[in-house]
Amino acid sequence: MTAMLNSAAADYSDLVEGIAAFVKRKVVPLEDANRELLENPRLAYDEKGGYSAPVLDLFRQVREASAEAGYYAMFAPEELGGAGLGALALFSVWEGLSHLVGPGRPLPDQVIGHWTSGPSFLLGEVDPSLHDSVVQEVMSGAATVCFGMSEPDAGSDAWSMSTRAVHVGDGWVLNGTKQWTSNAAHAKYAFIWAVTDEEMRRERTGGITLFLVPTDTPGFAVDSVLRLFEHVGGNETISSLTDVYIPDTHVVGTLHQGFALALQGVSNGRMYNAGHCVGMARWALEEANRYTGVRTAFGKTIADYQGVSFQLADSAMEIYASKTMSVDCARRLDRGEQARKELNMVKAYTTEACFRVFDRCMQVCGGMGLTNEMRFVSGWHFARMVRIADGTGEVMRRNIANSLRKGDLAF
Ligand SMILES: Cc1cc2nc3c(=O)[nH]c(=O)nc-3n(C[C@H](O)[C@H](O)[C@H](O)COP(=O)(O)OP(=O)(O)OC[C@H]3O[C@@H](n4cnc5c(N)ncnc54)[C@H](O)[C@@H]3O)c2cc1C
Structure with a gap:
């Protein structure tokens, strides 16, 4: 099953649907039962600024339930009990999850082990004497x-x-x-x-x-x-x-030789960022499309004004370009290509496009677009942040230019 899932022609829609069903069944009830805790920053964080103990306990519950359902450790090596999934799966599940839940909901994010906090290829590099202790604790979601x-x-x-x-x-x-x-x-x-x-x-x-x-x-x-x-x-x-x-x-x-492992992890992170950004941008565009289709000004729905509708169209174009380039890059990586130039382009483009999409969606929704209720601000913060984390847009351009100078002009 894993070999089929990792092939360049793989389609992960069943996996994405499975995760969506898991989120609705296990995570949404937890969110509903703990809304005040999750939405009030004074309860969600402790006095030192980290997550409070009750929030950390909710995170652990989601991780452990997801590990039991077979999702949490899907990017860890098969020999450790993971599914060893590759780049296209990584893009697809994060796109699917982010599209489903949108920004500012930390519990659903715990469903998929992220390489910086959960099970990943790095566990395969840990000394075998630590497999029964450290590795198992991380694989099961008990520890991060x-x-x-x-x-x-x-x-x-x-x-x-x-x-x-x-x-x-x-x-x-x-x-x-x-x-x-x-x-x-x-x-x-x-x-x-x-x-x-x-x-x-x-x-x-x-x-x-x-x-x-x-x-x-x-x-x-x-x-x-x-x-x-x-x-x-x-x-x-x-x-x-x-x-x-x-x-x-x-x-x-x-x-x-640890630096090579860091680069492998950061590459992983760049494909995760692309999935997260494409999914969130899709979520934002759907929200803005819905709102501008019902909000009226000067006797018409605002979506009838070109000044509004073209901003949605520009966003749609950028989402399509982001998704298409990400999927192409992921397939290259899954075929064993290094795709350095492509991955750097994907990271820079998808994060910057996501930022522009959120900015436009806030603009076309007027004052409502700035409210906590519409949740665009949370996605806008995220998109702003990932233009720096995991390598800045300038460093991506530096890397792309280096590839060009070395003669890689293939597209
Ligand atoms: C939210 C968040 C989470 C993070 N999580 C982690 C983590 O878990 N672990 C971890 O190790 N790190 C983490 N980082 C660090 C992240 O990888 C760095 O912030 C990033 O690599 C940029 O480094 P810097 O912030 O020191 O910026 P600097 O390196 O100081 O860069 C400052 C500016 O100079 C520009 N610049 C630098 N070099 C060049 C160049 N050659 N050409 C053109 N422009 C250049 C940059 O693009 C930027 O605009 C995180 C960062 C953030 C914001």
Whole structure:
């Protein structure tokens, strides 16, 4: 079944429908029963700015139910009990889920394990001695992880990271600061990238190793939660590692070759972003289409004015282009092509198009478009944020231009 699902000609509509049915059956009742908790930021976040304990408990319930239903770990390797699904599946399920639920609903997002917080290919790189403990906890949804690569002085240029790991006895001692790490305040395990060979790192041939750090290890601390868009809480953090000691078995993958795993993960994240953005943009266009078809001004429905309808048409064109290029890129990746230029184009285009779609949808709905009730603002924040997270639009253009200069002008 997996081989068929991973083939370049695969169609994931049954999987998307299955997830939609799961959301309606298991997640919506939880949302309905906890509306005040989920919608009141003063209850949803604790005093330090992370998610509050009752919200984290709801997240865990959704993860565990989804794992039992077979959805949560679908991108983890088959040998660990996942389904090992590929890029087209990743795009399709996130497009389907985001289209179904729209922005600002954190519970449905827990249904699919995200590579920075849940089961992914990275678990296949974890030492076999940790399979029955760490890996099983993450696969079942009982525990989550986080992904610590960026630092205060190393964002786009992640090679310039300064967190260091030194081999001592049968283990490693880590020192450094990580910034932006999503979910670190709630994760049981942190994937941490650190320099292990300075010369290789300087030459950019390697020298960075990935470590699995239990977040209760002495010396690991979440120093603060970063708040975005004036929210009272958030999911991104600044964490520090002070003489954090972990055994050799906590090296993930190959010594000095951790950067390649980060790139694989970030590539994964770019296809996830594309699915999320296309699905949310579709949701927004449907909402705006409905509203502008009933709202009247100067004796006509506003959709009858070209100034309004052309904004919807422009959005439709961009959604179609976003979806078509994403599916093409995903099929290339599933065929084993690197598709570097294409993936960078997909990440930049879909995130920027999603932002424009939300902006237009807010505009054509007038004052109502700005209300919490219509939920466009939440999607607009998300779209603004993903133009930076997982690689900025400028860095995507830099990468595309590098491919062109190397002679890749194939389309
Ligand atoms: C919401 C959110 C969640 C995140 N989650 C994580 C996470 O879980 N784990 C993690 O490790 N990181 C995470 N990040 C970090 C993210 O990957 C970085 O923010 C991103 O790579 C950009 O780095 P920076 O913010 O330091 O910007 P900088 O690198 O300081 O860039 C600043 C500006 O300079 C531009 N710029 C930089 N280099 C070039 C260039 N060569 N050419 C042209 N322009 C350039 C950028 O495009 C940008 O406009 C997250 C970020 C956000 C916003």
